Amino acid sequence: MRSVDDLIAEGVSGRRVLLRADLNVPLDKTTRDITDDGRIRASLPTLQALREAGARVVVSAHLGRPKGTPDPQFSLAPVAARLGELLGADVPLAGDVAGEDARAKVAALADGDVLLLENVRFEAAETSKDDAERGELADRFAALADVYVDDAFGAVHRKHASVFDVAQRLPHYAGRLVARELEVLTRLTTDPERPYVVVLGGSKVSDKLAVIEALLPKVDRLLVGGGMCFTFLAAQGHGVGSSLLEADQVETCRRLLAEADGRIVLPVDVVCADRFAADANVSVVPADAIPDDLMGLDIGPLSVDLFTAELVEARTVFWNGPMGVFELAPFAAGTRGLAEAVSAVEGLSVVGGGDSAAAVRALGLDEDAYGHISTGGGASLEYLEGRELPGLAVLAD
Numbered sequence: 001m002r003s004v005d006d007l008i009a010e011g012v013s014g015r016r017v018l019l020r021a022d023l024n025v026p027l028d029k030t031t032r033d034i035t036d037d038g039r040i041r042a043s044l045p046t047l048q049a050l051r052e053a054g055a056r057v058v059v060s061a062h063l064g065r066p067k068g069t070p071d072p073q074f075s076l077a078p079v080a081a082r083l084g085e086l087l088g089a090d091v092p093l094a095g096d097v098a099g100e101d102a103r104a105k106v107a108a109l110a111d112g113d114v115l116l117l118e119n120v121r122f123e124a125a126e127t128s129k130d131d132a133e134r135g136e137l138a139d140r141f142a143a144l145a146d147v148y149v150d151d152a153f154g155a156v157h158r159k160h161a162s163v164f165d166v167a168q169r170l171p172h173y174a175g176r177l178v179a180r181e182l183e184v185l186t187r188l189t190t191d192p193e194r195p196y197v198v199v200l201g202g203s204k205v206s207d208k209l210a211v212i213e214a215l216l217p218k219v220d221r222l223l224v225g226g227g228m229c230f231t232f233l234a235a236q237g238h239g240v241g242s243s244l245l246e247a248d249q250v251e252t253c254r255r256l257l258a259e260a261d262g263r264i265v266l267p268v269d270v271v272c273a274d275r276f277a278a279d280a281n282v283s284v285v286p287a288d289a290i291p292d293d294l295m296g297l298d299i300g301p302l303s304v305d306l307f308t309a310e311l312v313e314a315r316t317v318f319w320n321g322p323m324g325v326f327e328l329a330p331f332a333a334g335t336r337g338l339a340e341a342v343s344a345v346e347g348l349s350v351v352g353g354g355d356s357a358a359a360v361r362a363l364g365l366d367e368d369a370y371g372h373i374s375t376g377g378g379a380s381l382e383y384l385e386g387r388e389l390p391g392l393a394v395l396a397d
């Protein structure tokens with residue numbers, strides 16, 4: 001796989017580079033302000049390197065899930081503005097994805113300039129299952145540039161026109177972020193230093209069963225918190241009140257617990273509430289005695305201590321998924337305690353998952369204390385599951 005640094009070494013001055021970036025940042029529902037610009041900042045190293053080498057950079061990206069047609073709510077305009085601030089340069093936004101305005105604005109670029117194309121998901125073809133439909137859009141992308149660089153790690157598990165098909169049409173290179181993510185994921189999957197501890201949380205156990213199945217044979221400990229721990233607690237025969245429960249996964253969790261032979265560690269206490277609200281009545285109860293009328297919204301302090309004790313010994317850690325509803329202050333302590341324990345790990349600590357990375361930043365923790373904070377939740381999980389990621393396979397060709 002060639003990297004953007006190989007491209008720069010070849011000489012990229014004056015050449016048009018189509019750079020697929022992951023700029024899919026969360027926006028405030030009413031003001032449309034960017035609430036966490038982590039992904040924009042993560043894309044700067046590749047972008048700056050290309051600019052400094054004199055490339056004419058055409059950035060393509062998606063934002064949210066518009067329905068395959070232009071929708072001002074999902075315009076990349078706030079992203080263009082923030083990108084411009086961070087680069088200290090004007091970043092114009094094309095009025096379309098790969099149409100007339102994009103072509104005109106590309107033609108007007110000077111060496112070192114950056115143009116952002118409008119949200120690629122304004123074109124239904126971007127995500128189409130039909131190869132010919134995606135191909136037609138990819139042809140239009142390819143006509144905008146001389147070479148293609150993919151730095152959108154968060155999208156490499158998608159067989160989309162701007163990720164997969166366009167790479168087949170232009171000389172292609174991996175950006176620095178993609179290269180770094182791959183290096184870290186390789187260390188997690190190839191002979192990790194032991195003890196190797198994986199921490200999983202988040203809302204749905206069904207989202208993460210595949211990765212649990214894949215990782216269980218390889219890890220020394222699997223710590224489970226978040227909404228998904230209740231399906232495991234139910235599998236042990238405990239009542240979970242009105243906590244998140246995926247009844248159809250209880251049997252699978254029971255089998256996994258048996259296979260794990262003690263290596264799956266569950267919370268021993270739970271922060272419960274009488275309703276899902278920041279001003280609910282809150283109490284901490286043993287994990288095997290959750291009252292019927294309460295819901296568990298965070299792991300308790302004894303569980304944080306238990307998980308921390310496992311992490312102190314660890315030399316390789318992968319953490320995905322918050323331990324509780326960290327967005328609400330009364331249920332943030334579990335995620336904060338876990339995040340602090342992960343940051344103190346001596347060895348490789350990796351945080352994966354959009355919400356987990358956002359939690360690290362929202363709780364004001366030091367991002368530099370982690371070995372790596374992955375920008376791609378789904379992509380890193382699919383990689384760890386051992387699946388082939390279309391966006392990476394095409395770069396390796």
Ligand code: ADP
Nearest residue numbers: 202203226227296297321324325353354355356
């Ligand atoms: P990531 O994006 O890091 O992979 P997920 O998307 O799987 O994480 O899950 C994040 C969400 O899980 C958060 O919005 C959080 O509020 C929610 N969550 C965590 N614990 C619970 C719980 N006990 N009950 C309900 N939701 C929870």
Ligand code: MG
Nearest residue numbers: 353354355377
């Ligand atoms: Mg998420």
